[in-house]
Structures are given as structure tokens and as C-alpha cells.
Amino acid sequence: MNQMKRVLSYLLLALLAFSSCRKDNNDSVFSGTTDERINKVLGDYQAALAGAQYGWNARLETAAGSVYNFHFSFNDANRVLMYGDIDTLTASERKESSYRLKALQQPALLFDTYSYIHILADPDGGVNGGEYGEGLHSDFEFSLDSLAADSIKLTGRFKGSKMVLKRASQQDLQMWQNGQWKNVLLFEDLGSRILNYFKRLNYGGTQYEIQVNGVERTVTFTWKDAGGAAHQHTTGYIVNGTGIQLTTPLVDGANTISSFSNFSWNTGTSSFTMNVNGTTPSAIVGAIAPVVVDLEGPRRWWNFMAQQDGYWATVNGFHVNGVDDAFGLRGIPDFMFLVFWPRFGTDAGVTYDLAGWVHNLGGTPTIMFGAAFEPPQFSTNGRVVFPYYGTLGEVPPEAEDPYVNTAVQFIDPLGYYLVQTSASTYDMVSVRDAKAWITWEY
Template sequence: MTAAHIFTEQQEIKQVIMKKLIYIMLALFGFIAGCKKDEDPIFDDPDTRLAAALADHQAELLSASNGWKATIYPKGGKGFFYYFKFTADGKVTMLSDFNTTTATTPKESTYRLKALQRPTLIFDTYNYIHLIADPDANVSGGSNATGLTSDFEFAFTGSSGDSLKFEGTFNKNAMVMVKLSSAEEQNILGGGIKKILDESTLAVSGKILYIMLNNKQVPVSMSMTGKSFSIAGQSSSPFSFTLDGLELKTPVTYSGITFNKVYWNASGKYFYLLNGTTEIKIEISPSPLPLDITPALHTVIKTRWTSMRINVADLPDLSADFMTKYNTANASLGTYQNNAGRYIEYINILFNADGTVTFEIRYKNPASPSSYYLADFIYNMTLNTTTGIARFTLAAAPTGNANTIKSYVTALTDYFANNDFKIVYISAAAPAGSTVGGFLSQNDPSSFFYGILLQ
């Protein structure tokens, strides 16, 4: 065999091999193509998934034929009840326990669902849910610019049974919605939330409250305006109203007993707690009950606490006797300088290092709203270090502004000087997070005043 013949045969072998490779590759490509036709993609289109999720959530919102009850506890404090009823055309009707008007006047607005980072429910026109986020403090009851630091856009976070769970997209406030029964909806639409607002506020506002636990009177504080509940000044929670009581944001615990809710007895017009199945009625005391706190308040004035502020607008539990004296002095002050309308803004009690106490009245002239005046009445304090009972006598004749207005505010200054007071920590309605000090008259058990302790 010649070299030429050998080269030709090698070429033929290569051609055979190449043909086989081509056939194999064609078969492989055909197999892959067939797989692509027969199998779904591993990953769905993201837009398709989001559209499906939004459709599912829309169906959930519309599934509550009797509407939803919702609770929100803003970071700025308090708690709020809402009634929502959604329609397929993007409308929502609301009621709320924000005030008696919002509790009885249904208001319609719009909503939409949008795919942000998560499927999100957006209340996009102004309604009752926006009140608590309103940057005007006079509207929200919170702070200027931030309101109560609430939300009106909520991302879906989960569901359980008849409940839907959400998280605010901006302030991260939780919102829970629960389906209503037909009877609950009719009760709400019939003014049920307003009824409990009115009746319970009348029952407890300005009252000193307590419960009996282990044969002991335990102070209870319930602020209907501040929407906070506490036991013995130790365990507290914001609350929202419900048809049958107060829904606590977090359980409160005292003496090893945990309470999850405050119940309302509509026929008896009183609140109660449940220890298992045992009803514990919230009772009314004629005078404040001292809190069992060590060291006692009278031992740490001047050191731990240097003053106490009495702003009657923030302290709804002040005694009727004190408020009579306060209102008399305030009205009289308004007549100064031809009825110029001066008024008391608040009172500070200053615990001075030398043992004296300054009864400081801060008052204003409505003609100069940015200015204020201080009238300092200085008293000697005789304190029984065992009982915590103090007596106050005027240390010197008033000077300056105090001398100017002394004849107008005698109802207050005489009250301070003519009573012996027991100085104690008490449980009474005050802004959330405050420590409250009480001055309990020993001459009249029903007479007392209290304020927020300041360092």
C-alpha cells in the first residue's frame, strides 16, 4: 500500500468520525429543545408572581362580608380601633375610636394595592386612619411634624384564620385585622364604639381605681384620653377600645398574674379583669392609694426629684376639691388688669436644697402668647420623716409677680398652706412614661392633688 493510499484512508476515517459527532450533537440539541418545550421555567416572571399575590390579597380584603376590625398601636403612644369595609372598586368605609364623631360617622375613601418591596395596602386618600399620623399636633394628639408616628401604608406580613397581619412601611407599626361577624358589624354601625367610649369615660374619669388581689388593695390607673392602663404603677400597656372592653397592646402582669384584656360590664357600667374565669372588679376609692415603692417619695425629694409639675390638662384624676380651688384662682386671675384674661398655664412645686418649697405659678397673657410670667410663693416645709406628712407655712411675704397676683390666687395658696399633706407615689392618669407624685390631704381624705415628678 502506497503512502497516498494510507492518507486517503485516514481522511475517510476522520470523515466517518465527524459524521458520527454531528449526528450525536444534532440528537442532543433536539433533546434539549424538546425539554424546553415540555418543561416550565424554573423561575416564574416576577411581575406575574406579584400580580398574582396582589390578586390574592384583594380577594382576602373582599372576603370579609361584614367588614374588619383593626387595631393599631402607634409608636407615639395610645391604641386605636378601626372598622374597615372594602369594595372591589377601590373604596373603603371606616369608623374609629379616635373620638365620638369618628365612632359614629362612617367615612368613605379610596385604597389600592401596590407591589412595593412587598405587596402593600395603601390608604391613599384622607380618612380616619390618617388622623393619628397627621403632622398637626392639634389633630393627631401627638407631636408637630410626626403626629403619633403612625402609618397609612401597610405591607402584608401574614395571615392566621380570620386574621390578616401587616407592618407599616415607614414607621413599622403593626396592624392586625380580624373579620367581623354580622352581629359585631351591626353593633359597630349602630354606635357601639361610641357607647362604650361615653359610658366608660363617665364611669372612670376623675376616679381613683383599684383591684383586690390577695386581700390587698392594688392601685389601677386607666387614662381614657391617654389610652393607657397600668397596675400599681409597675406594669402598663396602651389600649384600644373594643365592643366589650379595652384591647391591650401587651399583657400586664402583677403578683404573678397576667391580664390580657380589660372587660366592660355594660349593664353594671364597670370594668373588670379575668384571672382564669374569676372576675376581678375594678373598684373606686375615695382617695388615692399609695404605691409600694422603696425608697419612699418623701425621702428622695430634693435629691432624686427636684420638682413636680401640675398641668391640669394632662392630669384628669385631680380631686374635685383641688379643681374647685384651681378654677376659682384661674377665673380670678383672668380679671386682673380690667379682665385681660390672664390664665394659669401650669404650676411647678420646686423642692429646694435648703428645705423650702416654692409654689410656682406660671401664667400667661393671651395678648402676648409667646411670653409667660412666674409667680413664686416660698414656703417652709415641716416634714415628718416617718409618716411622710408635710405642713407648709409661708416663709416670706411674696415679692415680684407673686405679690402682684397674690390676691387673685388665694384659693390655691391658702389650700396649700391650710392642709397637711402626705407625700407619696400614687397611681393616677398622666402622660405615658410619667412618674406621679401625690399630695394627699390629711384634713379631707377626698381632697388631693398630684403631678409629674421631674429631675
């Protein structure tokens, strides 16, 4: 037993000696203090960022899965010039702002003054079309994950979006400067030229209705086959300097659509011309009716709220002839939103619906006045008409024109199609010419 204790004691002493040696060796492995090592890492990133003669191509994937592209040119004075493919303005006007490299939990790149990259992360949905309070689930502060000779990988510090920088060539920069990126983004700007809600692409002998969602970067195709059966295909897309690449190509028998390129506006035919799959000329034109009418859409939209004594809401009112909030609702003092409330009340035996104007009354959303309608008239061809019943409440002078114009638009005798765009949103589109519509959500 004593011999075993002595052996164990020798082993313990040996381990302590070995441990001491390892500690001494570790002390000699690293040169400089912790701050010096961190500053060296930051200096390496700084040298890389500012040392790229033609800047950096950036591919940003938001936490929601949408992909955006930027071009950054950094200098040693903490300034950065950028383009972004958010819209035609950000793709054509180079913006200067500031940035910082900072040691946080790990080295980080911070865009510290408002710039194009902040637009995606802005919590105001009115800025980017995203969710209020969330924006487009993106970042403007990034952890620096890795540095290679020609690339840098980053992760958003709050939303976890992913960004990869790749060293740009002179040609890459020129594609932004000469308007190629701006031209590609005409695809997301169809509504500025084609005023009809419905837009059609004729390809391979088939009429495809096309809806582009530039916020989520998705495109939806709707069509009928030779037998009259309806089909729909929704896919994401990625913008590049030469065109639009569909994440999942549309396959319709002999027709396959995987990309669009070479966009231009033809004034004579009021159409967007382009090449499909790189080589086949085609065009997108306006239409006054959907390819496939949702025959139950109006009734489904109305019943959804009628059954729960709820309402649909919109902050912009009607879009007319290419103009959002065409009747100026948002310019009315204290206006918050417009609601459509089925079976809002009963008067003289008539149960009426209400387009109610909600204002901020002492901090409380309150219906101040509204246009009342008799029960809606649903047709078998997928339309709804709103017969006018009267005005509820007193309309203040500053709201009179917006109120009257909105009410007159509502009671168009030709009525409306209801297009369901998500589980919680519908577009109510004028049958007359499809140049007026309103988006309802809950």
C-alpha cells in the same frame, strides 16, 4: 495546551448558548409589562378589601407595643368606614374617610384623609396622650405584605407598626354597632365617673388599688398581703369586644386575675361593676388614700430638682372633680406651662420655692409671675404641705382667677401625696379627698 484552550472555548460557547436560552425563556415566563403586573396586584388587593361583605377586623400593634383594634369597611370608590377602640367616641361613632392603594416601593394602603387611625400617629401629644413629636409611634400608611383568602398583613411605612386584617362576620360588625366595644372601653374611662384619684378593686378578700393607663394600655395593681408587705404588679392589656384581657395575669396566692368583662356603672353605689375572670362579680370604687403610701415620695420628688437647680413642669395645672385644667391655665394668652422650682430664690432670709407661670415672651419661654412658698413641710406619714409666702411679679388681669385658684389649691393645709408614675413623672394628689391632683414631669 492548545487542546485545553479549545476545550475551554467550547465550554464558553456552550455557556453563552445556555445563557441565551435562559434569557429567552425568562422573557416568556412573565406576561404583560411591569405596570400591568403591579396593577394586577393592586387590583387583587382592591377586590379583597371591597369584597368583604361585613368589612375587616384590624389588629394594630404600634412600634411601642400597644395594641389597638379597628373595624374597616372599604368600597370601590376609595372610601372607608371605620370604628376604633381608641376611646368610647371612636368605638361608637362610625367615621368615613378616604384611602388609596398605590404602588410605592411595594404595594401600599394609604389612609389619606384624617381619620381614627391617624389619631394614634398624630405627633401632637395633646391629641392622643403620647410623646410630643412622636404621638403613639403608629402609622397611617402601610406596605401590603401578603394577601390570603381571609387575611391581609401590613407593615407601617414609617414607624414599622404591624397590622393584620381579618375578614369580619356580621356578628363582628354588630358588636361595634350595638355598643359592646364602647362598653368595654369604660374600663379606660373610670375617671369620668369615679372622681377620686385612687381606685380600688375588692377581689378575693383583698383590696387592690388599680391604676389604668389608657395611653400605654397598661394596668398597675398595688396591694398589701396578710403580713402587711406591699406588692405591685404592672401588665399590659388587650381590649376585645367582650372585655379586657391582661397580658400577664396577676397572681396573688389563691387570687388570680386574668380578665375583666361585663362592665356597668352603678349610680347607687358610685361604682363600676364587672366580672373578674368571666364569672366573679366585683366592683371598682373610689378611695381618698392609697393602699400603700410612699412615705419618701414627697421628699424624693422635691430633692430631685432641688439638687440640680431644676424644675418640674405641667401644661394643664390641676385636675379637679373630673375636669382637666380645672382652673383654665391653657386659656391664658401666651401661657406655655407651669413650673415648680425648689429653692428658686431668697427674700429677707427666706429661701422660697416657686410655682412659676411660663409665658411665650417674644419667642422665649419666660417666668412672668408666680406663687412663692416657704420651705415645704414633710410629714412622717408621706405628705407635704406648701406654706404660702407671697406673689412674685405682677399678675395680669386675664390670669388673675387661674392664678388665685391655683395658689389656693396649692396651700391646702392637709397637703399632698406624691405618687411616682414613671422615672420622670409624679402625680401630686390632694390628701383632702383625692379629687384634685397635678401631674409633674421633666
